[in-house]
Amino acid sequence: MRHIISLLMENEAGALSRVAGLFSARGYNIESLTVAVTEDPTLSRMTIVTTGSDDVIEQIIKQLNKLIDVVKVLDLNDGKHIERELMLVKVKATGVHKDEMKRMCDIFRGRIIDVADNSYTIELTGSCSKLDAFIEAIDRSAILETVRTGASGIGRGDRILKV
Amino acid sequence: MDASAHSATDTHAKSMTGADIVVSCLNEEKVKFVFGYPGGAVLHIYDALYKQNGFKHILVRHEQAAVHAADAYSRATGDVGVALVTSGPGATNAVTGIATAYMDSIPLVVISGQVPVPAIGMDAFQEVDMVGATRPCVKHNFLVKHVKDIAPTIKKAFYIAKTGRPGPVVVDIPKDITAHVADFIYPKTVEMRSYNPILKGHSGQIKKAVKLLLAAKRPMIYTGGGLVLGNGAAELVKLARALNFPVTNTLMGLGGYPATDRQFVGMLGMHGTYEANMSMQHCDVLLAVGARFDDRVIGNPKHFSSQKRTIIHIDVDPSSISKRVKVDVPIVGDVQSVLSDMNEILAQEENQTTDTADWWTQINEWRGVQSLDYAYSDTVIKPQYVVQKLWEVTKGEAYVTSDVGQHQMWAAQYYKFDKPRRWINSGGLGTMGVGLPYAMGCQFADKNAQVACITGEGSIQMNIQELSTCAQYGLPIKVILLNNRYLGMVRQWQEFFYENRYSESYMDSLPDFVKLAESYGHVGMQITNPADVEGALKEAFDKKDKFVFMNFLTDQTENVFPMVENGKGLSEMVLSPRTASRLKGEE
Structure with missing residues (x-):
């Protein structure tokens, strides 16, 4: 099953590689991993999307907790949560594609953030599955380039991950 | 920072x-x-x-x-x-x-x-x-x-x-x-928001565990390196004796429970005793302390789990719990503290033990198999015999280090460790070459202690340069080289699983170990006759201030038994041909 794990860790050199190294050394999957500093500059927050059986996820959480730099770990799947991912897609914007891309972009509530002679760059935010759906919906041959950030997640309401 | x-x-x-x-x-x-x-x-x-x-x-x-x-x-x-x-x-x-x-x-x-x-x-x-x-x-x-x-x-x-x-x-x-x-400025204390190990066990879980132990019909206590490292041995002995439960130790856990005690059933695992492995497999309540159910200990985890039992697991590391085997009552905490709490709770119980007479009858029947029995020979030195004599000569008091291979298993099986921190070996990584430097560490830890390094001719050559360090610091270590001119454990697996194709497992061009030792100023001894084993050991340990390198030329074909083959269940042991034929004769 797909799980989205949030964690807070000391914002120190090498902290990211400890997490990445743990996943590769123990053979856990990483679908995506995002990390950036929080409002407290001594802490980084990471969102990891992974898949595995309940036993594997339990081990992942325990192993993450075992890392000395990791302050807190939360499996967002244990409660209600929101996830968002940002994608930038550069598409052909010539001939039939020109109007079609604008229309699809509007339907998915994206924004065109760069217009060139032959292409648009579309910015799209949403759950991972929404971004997947956009890719499915447009003509594959029109896609020039995509870049995705990986999911960031947060608990709903009172579910707060803080030191 | x-x-x-x-x-x-x-x-x-x-x-x-x-x-x-x-x-x-x-x-x-x-x-x-x-x-x-x-x-x-x-x-x-x-x-x-x-x-x-x-x-x-x-x-x-x-x-x-x-x-x-x-x-x-x-x-x-x-x-x-x-x-x-x-x-x-x-x-x-x-x-x-x-x-x-x-x-x-x-x-x-x-x-x-x-x-x-x-x-x-x-x-x-x-x-x-x-x-x-x-x-x-x-x-x-x-x-x-x-x-x-x-x-x-x-x-x-x-x-x-x-x-x-x-x-x-x-x-x-x-x-x-x-x-x-x-x-x-040296800080007096350390506080880290990201690192706060749990030391005190959950009292509710501990109470639950004691209740389960007292309700057991076929109880078993299984302890590992964590018990030794956590200095929990004394509390464990108290608990086990109060309950009269059988105890087994892992390779890393030897000395955690006195090996000469009646309740000790020997080491378990790939080369564990018959009684330890059978009790582990067939118990109904298992208390695991500072152990991690690893592949060399429980064999095939599916086979192990096919037998129903309730597992209580005490460990300071939460990630060791339910990693390979699902645990029913996890207790995260320092083993010494948790065991001491258990002893306290047990002391308050009305009935402080449970009837295990039938279970002990069964265990003693398994003991009767005598799975560590081997054939003494008066023509060729049996490695097991050397270890037994070493135990006698050192009165079971020595620090014993080992390298990795057959000799390591024989050391673990035949030297009866009654105290923790006396058996020093590389259990997890299985690093050949640790024996001699391990012996050095032990001798520095206790300069008057008897320190024996049980090794093989493959392993000893992986850090043999340390003979020089031993000379520099005058370390009176005794090297017990069980020299069978083979990478013994490799050879054993090749005999069992590769139709006797002994690929690169023969040790050719060995040095003259006696001369080698002497060249560093040490004493070298070569022992080829079984009748000389005990005398040579006594002579070596009498040289209290000398490093003695004892080269025992041992039986080249001896194998380590019992053996749980890779992927097999813990109770599916292969017994030595001698034990197997004796059992057949008894039928």
Whole structure:
């Protein structure tokens, strides 16, 4: 099953590689991993999307907790949560594609953030599955380039991950 | 770097170089021995340690041996072991030692030199990314980039190494900052928001566990290295005796329960006794203490789980619980504290034990199989016999180190350890070559103790250069070489699983070990006749101030039994042909 794990860790050199190294050394999957500093500059927050059986996820959480730099770990799947991912897609914007891309972009509530002679760059935010759906919906041959950030997640309401 | 390490305000802070700070930190930690080898990046530190007399530096002949010796020192004493190596090859040579300590959860602080900060990343001479290289095999590691961070980092390193589930911590220190000057303030305490090991077990869980134990019909206690490292042996003995339950130890756990005690059923696992493995498989309530159900211990986990039993697991590391086998009552905490709580709760119970008479009858029947029985020969030395005689001659009191292979298993099976911290071996990583440096660490830990290194002719040659270190420091170690001219365990597997194709498992061109030992100024002995074994051992141990290298030429074809083959269940043991035919005869 797909799980989205949030964690807070000391914002120190090498902290990211400890997490990445743990996943590769123990053979856990990483679908995506995002990390950036929080409002407290001594802490980084990471969102990891992974898949595995309940036993594997339990081990992942325990192993993450075992890392000395990791302050807190939360499996967002244990409660209600929101996830968002940002994608930038550069598409052909010539001939039939020109109007079609604008229309699809509007339907998915994206924004065109760069217009060139032959292409648009579309910015799209949403759950991972929404971004997947956009890719499915447009003509594959029109896609020039995509870049995705990986999911960031947060608990709903009172579910707060803080030191 | 460090807002979280508390700095004690000391008005008498002395200004000193980074190198002097490193040395002062080690003295603050009351380190007695530092095992190491000098080199370019640690020259400032070596100059600083020359000028102090707090700790003694032990010069080894290879950095791997420095870390192994520090590791054994820690296993024998319970203190944090300390090693000091230079950058690049010094650091990479140390990695096997660090990984060995990591797998067995041994607290070490390894200080490695690094190229100067401006040279990092420039592919400088003797540069290696030590933090990157050791990341998978340390509890934690640090690269110190400023002289003012040295003291708080070393303080943290010791704290992390010895608390919770212990492990090695590497502190990588660039050369230039050991020349920089700062005020020396050694923090009094460490507080880390990201690291707070749980020590006190959950009282509800402990009560539940005691109830389960008292309701058991076929109880079993299984303890591992964690019991020894957590100094929980005395509490465990108290609990086991009060309950009259059978006890087995893992390879790492030997000595956790006295081997000569009636309730001890021997080591379990791949080469465990018949009675230990059968009791483990068929028990209805299992108390696991500081053990991790690893592949060499329970065999095939599916086969193990096919038998229903309730498992209580005490461990300081939550990630060891329910990793390979689902546990019913997890108790996270320090083993000594949890066992002491259990003893207290048990003392308040009305009925303080449960009827295990039928279970003991069954266990004694399994004992009757005598799975460790072997054929004594008066023409060729049996390795098991040497270990038995060693146990007798040393009255079971020696520190025994081993290397890795058949001799290691025979040592574990036939030397009866009654005390914890006496059996020193590489259980997790299985590192050949640890035996001699381990013996050095033990001898430094207890200079008057009898220290025996049981080894093979393959393993001993992996760190044989340390014969020189032993000569330098006059270490009266006794090397018990069970020399069968084969890589015995490899040969055994090739015999069993590769139709006797002995691919590269024969040890040709062995040195004359007697002459080799003598060339270092040691005593060398060669023993070929079984009748001479006991006398030779007595003679060797009578030489109290001499290093004696005993080359026992042993039976080339002897195998280790019982054996649980890879992938097989714990109760599906292969018994020795001798035991098997005896059982057949009895039918």
